[in-house]
Structures are given as C-alpha cells and as structure tokens.
Amino acid sequence: MDAINAFNCTCVQGFTGLTCADDVDECIMGNPCKGNRACVNLRGGYKCECKEGFIGDGCMTPIELCDGTPCINGACVNKDDTVRCGCYDNYFGESCQYELPYYGYSVMLIGDVTDVDGFENDMGITLITALQADEDDVVVTVMEDVRYIADETRTELTKLTFIVLYDDGYISAAKISELLSTFPQDTMEHRIGYKLYEGEAEPVTDPVNEDDDDRGQLSANWYIILIVIIILICIIIVIVAAVLVYRRKRVCKKQIIENDYVDMDPMQVAFENKVYSDLTSSENVTQTSTSKENEC
C-alpha cells in the first residue's frame, strides 16, 4: 500500500519484515508438525517429515528396523529401537553367519566349573602362546555350558564349548585342536585349572531339577545344623541353671552357719569351734541346716 512518503507491505503467508523479504520460521513460531513428524523450515513455508523410524500418511506407520538387516541363520529382533539377530541353534555371529559345530571346540572337564570367566582367560593365554599372537588378538568365548554325569563313576562333569576370535576372524575347531595338541596334556590341564575327562558320559537332561535337588540337600543340612544348635543351647541353659542352684545352696548354708554363731553365747561358740570342722557331717546341724536351707 502506498502512503505519503512511505509504504506498507502486506506480506503473503510465510514472509515477514518491512519488505516481506524475511522468512517466517514456522518451526519456531509454533511447531505445526505433530505426532511422529518433524518440522523442517523452508523459505516461504515449511514441511513436515516423518521422524526416524516412521513412514506413511501422518507418519503413523513404524518402519521395521529389521528391514535390510541380514540375519543369515536367524531372526531379526527389533526391541527398543535396537536391532540384532537372534540366531538359530548352532549358529552365531552378528548375522548368524558362523556355524557353531565347525568353529566350537568342546572340552569335558571334571567337576562343576563355575569360574567360566577364569576358564576363558586361561584358555586365551594358552592359545596366545600357541599362536604366538599378541595378547589383544585372541578372544575366547564360551558358547555352551552343559552339565554331564560320568557313566561309571557318576562324577559331575562340565562340557564347555568355546570359540576363538583371532585377528578379526574365528578359527575352526580343528585348528584349535591342533594348537592345543602342541601342549603336553598336563601342562594344559595345569593352565586351565581343571582336569580333562575322557570317557563315556551322559548329559544332565533336567538341570533345573538337579539344582532343586541341590537346594533341597542344602535345606536339609541347614535343618540339621539348626537342631544341633538348639540342643547345644538347651544343654548350656541346664548347666548354667545347675551351677546357679548349687551356688545358691552354698550361700544359704554359709548364712545358716553364720546365724547359728550369732545366736550362741561365747561358751557355746568355743564349744562349737571345737566341733566346727565336723559341722557339715553333724546330723543335728545338718537337719537344722536342711530345714533352713529349705527356707532359702
């Protein structure tokens, strides 16, 4: 609009300023993009784009993050916007591309192996030596930890299957076997801290119940310990009570004798002194004392 020595501009939507040359930032003025949409400012306007992870009209449709993630031998798992491959049995790796029977080397050890981290560490040191590798180049990971029972001796056994990452690639079980065979058996057993078992064994098919049995045995042991403690406490109480009664009787007896002295005249005291040593065996005094002891 023209005016005297001045002008006013009426801006079209999206522009502002004296000459309407300035863009309005709609994303700051009041975000017009709601829901899963993100605002993008443009000169003279704006646009709404779907936020990452959403597509479709209104950006209401979540993108399946597993799309494009190859899980060769597994299923893609999309949880909390984190994608990973859940491998089928006997496969491992980022895309489940490795076959465990080919890469996994198993050892059967005698006893309940609870220090798996220690085993991995010790086996790593062994293989670093065998490969003449740098310390950081070898990583041992236990993939399976299965309990067995020795057929004949019924000894508890632990079968650990592990893989070895060396120089950014996994080495085969055959190669691991070859490397370990370069060590004398006793040397390796010493290094990994457990005795290897060679013989027939059967897997423990229901380890949960096995654990329950252990817990049941543990509870039974605690009951026995508790009963023994209670019996000991009872014995101590009886002994303490007996000692207290005995001491009480001695004090009473002493008081009775002292009172008898106070009641006597000097001649009697002299006489009684004579027989004092026999006092406890004196029938009369004993009878008198007994009657007074009862008062105690």
Ligand SMILES: [Ca+2]
């Ligand atoms: Ca704008």
